[in-house]
Amino acid sequence: MTNKETIDKALPSSYNFNNKWEELLENKEFIKVFLSDVLENYIVKQRWYGGKASHLKYIELAESFRIQKDGEVYYGLILEVNFDESFYQHYFLPIAFVSDESFAQDDRILPISIQNQEGFIIDAINLEAFRKVVFERILTAIPKDKTLVRYHKSELFKDCKYESSRYMGLEQSNTSIVYNEKYVLKFFRRIYSDRNPDYEMSRFLSDKKDFKNTPAYLGSVQIKDQDINITIGLMQEMVENQGDAWEYMLTEFHKVFSNLEYKRIDISQLPKTEDYGHLKISDVPAQIIDWVGLNVFTKIQTLAKRTAEMHIALGSEFEDTAFTPSHFNGDYEVWLKNRLLYQFQNRLNTIENSLHKLDGLALELANEFLEKKNLIRKRFVDFDWTKLKGERIRVHGDYHLGQILVKDDDFYILDFEGEPESTIRDRKVKQPPLKDIAGLFRSFHYAIYATIFNNSEFYKQNQEHLFEAGEILYQYLKSVFLETYVTNVQEANLNIGYSKERIFLLKYSLLEKAVYELGYELNSRPRWAVIPLKGISNIINN
Ligand SMILES: Nc1ncnc2c1ncn2[C@@H]1O[C@H](COP(=O)(O)OP(=O)(O)O)[C@@H](O)[C@H]1O
Numbered sequence: 001m002t003n004k005e006t007i008d009k010a011l012p013s014s015y016n017f018n019n020k021w022e023e024l025l026e027n028k029e030f031i032k033v034f035l036s037d038v039l040e041n042y043i044v045k046q047r048w049y050g051g052k053a054s055h056l057k058y059i060e061l062a063e064s065f066r067i068q069k070d071g072e073v074y075y076g077l078i079l080e081v082n083f084d085e086s087f088y089q090h091y092f093l094p095i096a097f098v099s100d101e102s103f104a105q106d107d108r109i110l111p112i113s114i115q116n117q118e119g120f121i122i123d124a125i126n127l128e129a130f131r132k133v134v135f136e137r138i139l140t141a142i143p144k145d146k147t148l149v150r151y152h153k154s155e156l157f158k159d160c161k162y163e164s165s166r167y168m169g170l171e172q173s174n175t176s177i178v179y180n181e182k183y184v185l186k187f188f189r190r191i192y193s194d195r196n197p198d199y200e201m202s203r204f205l206s207d208k209k210d211f212k213n214t215p216a217y218l219g220s221v222q223i224k225d226q227d228i229n230i231t232i233g234l235m236q237e238m239v240e241n242q243g244d245a246w247e248y249m250l251t252e253f254h255k256v257f258s259n260l261e262y263k264r265i266d267i268s269q270l271p272k273t274e275d276y277g278h279l280k281i282s283d284v285p286a287q288i289i290d291w292v293g294l295n296v297f298t299k300i301q302t303l304a305k306r307t308a309e310m311h312i313a314l315g316s317e318f319e320d321t322a323f324t325p326s327h328f329n330g331d332y333e334v335w336l337k338n339r340l341l342y343q344f345q346n347r348l349n350t351i352e353n354s355l356h357k358l359d360g361l362a363l364e365l366a367n368e369f370l371e372k373k374n375l376i377r378k379r380f381v382d383f384d385w386t387k388l389k390g391e392r393i394r395v396h397g398d399y400h401l402g403q404i405l406v407k408d409d410d411f412y413i414l415d416f417e418g419e420p421e422s423t424i425r426d427r428k429v430k431q432p433p434l435k436d437i438a439g440l441f442r443s444f445h446y447a448i449y450a451t452i453f454n455n456s457e458f459y460k461q462n463q464e465h466l467f468e469a470g471e472i473l474y475q476y477l478k479s480v481f482l483e484t485y486v487t488n489v490q491e492a493n494l495n496i497g498y499s500k501e502r503i504f505l506l507k508y509s510l511l512e513k514a515v516y517e518l519g520y521e522l523n524s525r526p527r528w529a530v531i532p533l534k535g536i537s538n539i540i541n542n
């Protein structure tokens, strides 16, 4: 990558090109300057840029297209970012030319003059006029559109007109725009040469299967010809909410841990329950209800019901082969083991290179992880498809509390893009539904440990006792969840395996997820690595 200071010095205050805006992308000199002198510097600073761990080599323009309406023209660019050491990535960047400087304070990409008109090229998402064009193109989409930029809308998206638009302004990896305070359009930033699973799953669940607990699918924008099929936008209804389930659970768990002291609870006297057992709320011991509160368990029950309904819908397709259920087979087993052994090796390397970033408990657990590497590897290899009778279906794939919105007493499930580290094809492979359940259980475990670590000075008990209480809480949450989830899916005849198989798949997927998380944390927020390390330690020692 070119050094930023060099660029700033080298850049003329404004480039002058003698083409009309409508023809600018035909100018090779413009493309060269724009990609190398400008975008290399710009892209690495964007929140949505996912290549920060690698060294950018150069950017190429993989594709460009017009996003236009009534003579108003914007360009969509598909940028191919090449790295020194890793595989290339593609990003979507729509651009606009504006002459008014006030439009482009922070987001100017390039000061430029086009046929002697001074102005700026900016990320078009900053421009209300662009957002309005996209909204109106989706609203007026025609069935069976055959153009390169293909707009699609569902039957629900009608009888409205553009009123307003704004950035959603939340922490996210793409860029979402709120329209009319009623609709959300997600512009995908990192894009793949295939239909985005978020689009596929949203349309399938809400449009085709009428699953109510995900935002209704309203429309999309795809780039499609014989060679490419890329999703760049997904429009959904906006779900009014009181925040996500992660924040909700952190608040609830803080009350639960605070209760240890307020209610003078003797942790060693708390009744335990069978790991991966099933418990109706009415069978949870009174002592536990008194400590945790009924509300947490009723919320877990609702979440289990919604999750079961999502899986029942995902497992109910007979025609569309992208969604029809499959069984376990030798190909799946080979794919799974290859993927997990590769990922595990990558984690071993990452942790060896990151030991200097860790201390205390995290360092202790990291050393245990390295010492027990052969045992963990063996757990991954111990997968025998011939013993498994359940079905594999399309799953959420990155199911955690942060992907779930809380609305009154109910939950809405979002963001079906899958794990950011997996390839787009891997994200679409049919998986045991219990993989999602393991994702959520890991998230319960995360929320419990995040509560302990975040409030360590607040609680009187020592960390060992808090961990002990946390593990008891975790067991009850899992058991109450499983009771509702398993009953619901079985009533709908979704085959998730016999009882021993379910426990095997859950444990296997929990280890898989925790190992995935270890890499995610070491790369993005090393202070949190202690949480998956503790999770891995608990799984391999039990
Ligand atoms: N349809 C929606 N209604 C309400 N809030 C939403 C909606 N879609 C997304 N959000 C909010 O935006 C956040 C980020 O959305 P998400 O789909 O996870 O984006 P990304 O894929 O960019 O991470 C969510 O956690 C949620 O708070």
Ligand SMILES: O=P(O)(O)O[C@H]1O[C@H](CO)[C@@H](O[C@H]2O[C@H](CO)[C@@H](O)[C@H](O)[C@H]2O)[C@H](O)[C@H]1O
Residues within 6 Å of the ligand: 173, 246, 398, 400, 401, 402, 403, 418, 419, 420, 439, 442, 443, 444, 446, 447, 517, 520
């Ligand atoms: O939401 P994303 O698709 O970006 O998912 C990635 O980031 C998540 C963190 O935001 C990460 O989730 C991990 O941390 C969560 C708490 O912040 C916890 O609830 C999850 O259980 C844990 O996996 C996710 O793994 C990653 O793919």
